[in-house]
Every structure is written in structure tokens, then in C-alpha cells.
Amino acid sequence: MTLFRILAAVVVIGLTGAILYDLRRQRSGGRNFWEFISTQTGIALDLWRERRRLGPGSTLDNLRRMAYGLSVAFFLLLGLTGFLPVLILGDRLSGTLLIVHVTVAPLFALCLCALALLWAHRLRFDEEDWQFVLEPAHRKAPRLERRVRLALKVGFWLVLLFSLPLMGSIILSLFPLFGTEGETLLIRVHGYSALLFLAASIAEIHLTILYVQQISKKSSGEIPS
């Protein structure tokens, strides 16, 4: 548990630091923190207004957005309830936090499943991605949007990949298949895969925001399409 706590702290601090660094890099140019927040909020509002102006999307689009939104919300809740007692208290998950965690977990699994089914095709690796990876010539002067989109796809598939041991370890522990040592191992697998899942998910969310910002800037003419 101590090693896990240390690793979890390192991952969380590292992620936080990386995101803060990226945000700082984005707001370089003399803007202070509050101006940056104000700008980001403005972009989000513009996107929302644009979405409203375009009218309601197709059912599938709405489902996609809902699946994504719910997944993020449930993920944040699970991440908080799962890692808070470990990082802050150095203790196992128990009590109210445990009740919230086990209640939200199946819903999150459902959303993750919907996410996989609804976004797998859209975020599949296409020919351009393969060329970007396999042919060095295509990596010269690529657009930021292009790199972000590729990273987004990689992040998505990593999230799905890490969700397998995350769910699998808990499924196995719920049946009388393993003794105490096995249960301890499964809990450990769940913890470490949750850590990897956390890292991939946080990165994915950050990249998604970044990508949406790039799209927004392109449509407003800030950057050439």
C-alpha cells in the first residue's frame, strides 16, 4: 500500500504539473491567470452557442456527447472516491466513499461500453495516422491540430485498454474464485490499472479540450484552416 500511495502521488502530481505547464504555455503572451480563465470560459460559451445555433444534432451525436460527458463525470467521481482515501489518509476505501464508489462503478462501466461502441469508429486510426507514424517525411511541420488528434486517438484506445484489467480484476474478485492472497493481488491489479487509467483519462480529457480549442480557433479564423 505504501508503494502504491507513493506511485499514485507521483502520477497525480506529475499529471497536474504537466497540465499546468501546458496551460501556462498556452497563456504565454502576457496574459494573467484570470484573463486566461476568462478567455477559456468565453471559448466554451461560444462553442455552446454555436452548438445551439446549429440546432439539435442527430440522436447518435447526442448519444455520443452524452456518453462522453457522463463518462467524464463518473470517472472524476470514481477517481476522487478511489484515490482520496489512499493518497490523503493512506487507508483503504471504506464507508461512504466505498458506497459511492461501488454504486457509480457499474454506471461508469456502462458509459465506458457506450463510449467504446460509439466512438471506436470515429477515433480509429486512419491512413493519415499510419503515414504519420510510419513515414518520417509526414512528421515534418505537421499542424498542431493533426498531432493533437492523433494523440487523442491514442489516448482513447489506451483508456479502453486500461479499462480491461480495471474491470476484469473487480469482476474476478466478486466471485469465490480466489483466496486471500489472490484477492489481495486482484485489489492491487485494480489499483495499478486504475492509476494507469487515471493517467490516460486525464491526458485524454486535456487533449480533447485542446482539440476543441483548435477547431474553435480554426472556425473563428484565428488560425488558418
Add this chain to the structure above:
Amino acid sequence: MTRIAGISFLVMILLSLPGLGQAPENIGDIPDGNRTIPLHLLKLYDEFDHLIRPDEKPVMPFSPKQTCRKCHDYERIRRGWHFNAADSVPPGRPGEPWVLVDALAVTQIPLSYRPWGGTYRPGSVGLTTFGFLSIFGRHLPGGGVGEGEAMQDLGDYMRWQVSGTLVINCQSCHNGDPAQSQSEYGVQVLRQNFRWAGTASSGFATVQGSAVEMPDNFDLYSAVPPERSGFLPPTVMYNASRFDPSSRVLFTVPRRMPHIQCDFCHSSKVIDPSAGQRWQEEEDVHIAAGMTCADCHRNGLDHMMIRGYAREAGETGNPAAAEFTCEGCHCGVEGAQVPVEGRRGAPRPQHAGIPPVHFEKLTCTACHSGPWPAAKTFRVKTSRAHALGIPRADKSDDALPHIVTPVFARQEDGTYAPHDLLWPAFWARERAGELVPIPPERVRPVVKEVLQRDTSRIIGRWPVLTDQEVLEVLRRLTAVDSVSGKAVYVSGGKVLFDDGEGILRRREDRAAMPTLWPIAHDVRPKSKSLGARGCDDCHSTDSPFHFGTVAVASPFVATRDSVTHMTDYQDITRVSAWIFSMSFLFRPGLKWLIIVCFVLVAAVVLISAVRGLGHLIQILAAGEE
């Protein structure tokens, strides 16, 4: 000839030197490695260390202390766990207290010489050591306060002379003779025949008469009969056939004492109306497997019995104690240099499917010990509290004291364990925020006077009280001695007091809280442990573990059938326990939901991976071309 004489003389000189030619002291405490038990063909000695011959007149009872100490270090043994309650030793985990019951005084109060929480020193209720032994010595193996002169009250001096001291009766545990009768020992102690009790229990002597009926000037050696005719002085008659020509008696001392030797003092009877007859009951799984109590509760010469709870090794400073806990035998001791698990063939538990957090929050006994819990706690009778095994003990199911079981309560170390629980009931004086018990014999006449009903026929049950009756008793007790403080009555978890305006009020108080002590027997087998039928055994909205009710023993009509909740003794609220248990209702469905989601996600990942692999192969193949 001269040479032979000279050598003989030299040998005599050598043999007369100390340490040579004489049996070493405590020869019985130094084993030579031979696994047989030495033949205990012993001469008997009385309390004054005089040799006993059965044809002497008057013949004295033999003293186990003087007889056994010839070969065994009595001074070391007397510091053992069964005898050291009044000594300044760490009290360890709380155990079963003695319970002073006085039905007429509506009293059941837990007593102990050990400073266990929720118990009172016998002296605080007016019990001298002599008085204590007269009531509870029936289930004591002797020693301790039985021979502690420093604790004897001066007012009892003459009675001690008449009765003698209650030395350790080694036979209580170590006599394998089928004629050994601990019940007879208890009877003799109740007659205050302390110096005769060991002899009477031995099986080769009979003791008649009663020290309690003798006057203070009773002379042990006098041939003059007591002044009161019809009262027989304590006399002992030995079975002469048990003595060999050298006045030695054969004692049967097996190495492994059968469990029935311990059962006399450590029995319990759960009052479960739904249980079948005695022949349908199961005994402890370890006993059923052929083990004895002493296989786990071991001790060395110091007789510091291993009690077998998890924290014992740390608290007593005896690391060996860790090997004889449930975990030590069944799972081993972490960090042990030599494997210790599997003692006596103890199987290693799999505990398949049980999350490891259970083993941090629960003791082994929580799932494996005591009666299978029901919606409401059971009453339980114990040897020491209810004088089980003593002839003419009250056999009724509602005999006082009222102890309930099992109560799944949180211990000091944060783990949950099953407990027995006693609601103290006693009259007390409030003094500087403390409640000082009033000796029951001072309350008895007041209660008798107040109660209109004929209380003389109460046998082991307390009378039903009304608020008015309690008020009246409190007023009379306060009037008798107002200097010592206002009289209150503790019962059913509350302190009852007169608010001065003629109304009986109730309030919470630490002194009114129930006394709990963990239990560990009988151990149920794996198939009868909590959780054997699934998580619902504990994690359901009506499981006794969280939602059972604990009966409150009270003499009041209004609160007769009142109960408290099991969660009151746990660090979880009833609501949160219910919410958590509710989640288990949907658990099977949610389990399958996660499985289906897992399969779908895995399928998506797998299909995409296969496609990606296929594309990669194509690219590589195109690259070759």
C-alpha cells in the same frame, strides 16, 4: 575390611554435602526429556506441612500447596493467570467478570479484581476477600485472594481461622482421576470449607460439615463439639484403601488434560428457543476434532495461560503467544523464522471471494464463534455467573444475571468481535460526579419494605418495579445517608434519579453503559461460519450482524422488552449500514452488467487491434513490394 569401611565413610560424607545425594528442589519442573509422566505416588501434607496418615485422629485435610510444592515451584505458579487477578499485572483484553446478583435488591453488578472497564472492585460493593470467596470461590481454582493475607479484612480474621485459606487446588486442572469432582469443590467452598475443598474434590476423601456454621472460636483440633448441636464441624475421612503402606496416594496426572476439566468453569448455555435438544447441539469444532483446551491455551511453569487473542503477544511481551492465535495456527506468523502454521493439523483457510478488508476489520471469531446470530440476541448462562455445575443451581432460563449474546461490537483495536453483554443494575450514591455502588445488603431491606408484593419467594429473578417504587426506594436511601450523596439507580443503560419534584428522571451515564467482553467459543466449522451462504449473511438489510437488536435487561415494566441496536456498538450508523447493505441487493445484477460491459469493451479493443494488425501487415507487405 578397613578399606571398605573407609570408602563407605567417604561416600557418607559426600552424600551429606548439600546438592549431592539429595533430590534437587523443584525436581518436577526440570524435565529430563522423557515424554512419560512421572508416577505421582505422593505423600500428603496438611497446611502446616505435617505428613498425613489416614488413621490419625483428628485427620487433617491435605493441602495441595504443601503436597505439590515438594516438587513444583508453587511461588512461581501462583503468579499464573488463573491466580493473579488481584496482583498488579496488565489486565489484558477484558474477560468475563464475576456478577454479584441480589434479586431482592434488584442488583446485578459486574465485579473484577482486574481493572477491566465497566467492572467494579469487589471491595466497592462491600465485599471483602472472604465474602468474595464465599460467593464466587466455587468456580475459582484457589490461590489469588484465597491466600493473599495482605488483602484480608481484619473483620474476617476469625472466619479465616475457621475456614482456612483457599490455596491453589492443583487438582482442579491436573487431576485426571474420574473421581475428581470440581462440583464437590464448589460445594465445599460455598460452605466456607476452604482448607477442606481440595481434599473433598480429590475423589479419595469425603468431607462433612460446614465451616460457615461454626462459631468464630471453632478449634480445628479440638475434640469438643461445637456449641450448637446439629451443626457438624468440617471433618475429613480418607479412603484408606487409596493409601499404600508408606501413606502415599496415587494421583493420576495426564499430560494433556481433557477439555471437561476446563468445562466446569468455562461452560455456557445459550438460551435459544429454536434450538433443539442438547443431543442436537454441536460442540466446538476443535474439541470435535479431538483437541483439548490446553492445545491452544498453553502455558509454561509460570501458568501464564495463552488467552489466544490477536493483540496478546504485544500486550504481554510474549511473542510465542502469536503462534497460538487463530491466525497463528491456521495462517502462520508473519516474519517467523520457522513456519508455525499447521499446528495440530490446522487447515489453511482459503476464504475464497472474501475481500481482504474483512480480515482487518473483523476478528476470526466474528464469523466463526458463538451462536449463529438471530434477529435478537439470546440470553446466555455461564458457569461463573450462574454457578453451573453446582448442585441445586438455578436451572431456569431466566435466572439472574441476565447476560445476552452475541453482540457484534467494536473492540479497542477497531476490530469487530462477538461479545457477551451485561446491563449493570445497582443502587448507587452520586458523589462528585462519580457513582459509588451501595452494597446490596443495605438496599435489600429498603426494597423489601417498599415493595408491597411478597418478595420472599423470588428465586433468581428480580421483581418488576414501577417508577413510584424506585422513587420511594431512592428517597429512603437518601434519607438514611444524605451525607454520602444522593441515591440513584442504574438500570437498563440509564441512571434513574429523583429530580426533586417527585418525578423519576432518566439520564445517560458512563456507569450505566453495558459491560461487554469478547467471546471466542464455541467455534463453528467453515460451513457454519458467517458468509458461508454468501455476502448476505452480513450484508443484507435484515442481517443480525448490523441490524440485530440487543435485549436490554431491566426490572421495569415499561422497558421490559426494550432493545438497542447492534449498530450502537459499532462505528457505523444504522442508516449508512442500511445503505451499504442495500447496495448488495443489486449486486448480482450489477455484477453481470459489468461483465457484459467488459466483454463488449474487450471485443471492441480486440476487433480494432486485429484490424490494426491486419493494416500493419498490409503496409509492411506493400513496403516489401
